[in-house]
Amino acid sequence: VHVEESGGGSVQPGGSLELSCRVxxxxxxxxxxxxxxxxxxxxxxxxxxxxxxxxxxYPSSLKRQFTIAQDNTKTTLRINSTKPEDTATFYCAxxxxxxxxxxxxxxxxxxxxxxxxxxxxxxx
Numbered sequence: 001v002h003v004e005e006s007g008g009g010s011v012q013p014g015g016s017l018e019l020s021c022r023v024x025x026x027x028x029x030x031x032x033x034x035x036x037x038x039x040x041x042x043x044x045x046x047x048x049x050x051x052x053x054x055x056x057x058y059p060s061s062l063k064r065q066f067t068i069a070q071d072n073t074k075t076t077l078r079i080n081s082t083k084p085e086d087t088a089t090f091y092c093a094x095x096x097x098x099x100x101x102x103x104x105x106x107x108x109x110x111x112x113x114x115x116x117x118x119x120x121x122x123x124x
Contacts, residue, residue, distance in 0.1 A: 001025035001113045005092045008118030011082050019077045019118055021092030026113075029053075030097050032104045033075040034111055035068060037088040037120075044091065046106030050075060055102045082122045089117040 007019040021033060034049040048058045048068045056068050067078040079086060093111035098104075105111075 001094065003092055003094050003113050003115040005090065005115045005118040008090065008120050010121045010123065011079075012124055013083055013122055015082050015122075016078060016080045017082060017120060019079070019090055019092075019120070021075045021077070021094075021115060022073065023075070023092075023094045023113075026094060026096065028072060030101075032095050032097055032111075033068075033070070034093045034095075034104065034106065035066070035077045036091045036093060036108060037086075038091070038117075039085070039088040042088075044108050046108070047090075048077065049104035049106055051102050051104040052097045053102045055104065057104050057106065059106060079120065084122050086122045087120060089119050091115055091117045 002024045011017045029052045038044040048066045050056045050068045092115045094113045095111045
């Protein structure tokens, strides 16, 4: 299984940025994708996930800032209203679907396959 992010970079405060994740080696529509971020000196935290059915889930504190979408080739994470504290390495992770196929998790321990990460820097 191979997972790879793309689209990282620099953005000004109040802007938006979209990251993409491509997963190979898992059956389309039968795997879960999670997005995580890790700021310097902090724990890695989940910012959203999407099930094979297309159901999304976000932490309540971040629900309006991140949007996940998926098509047949990639999963995207859109970051809106960027703030300097959003500066972090963003990771895409994948796993096979749960017994409840509409479910996805926001915990790092649930994911088997990880991309190398994409740096996002928010500054003026």
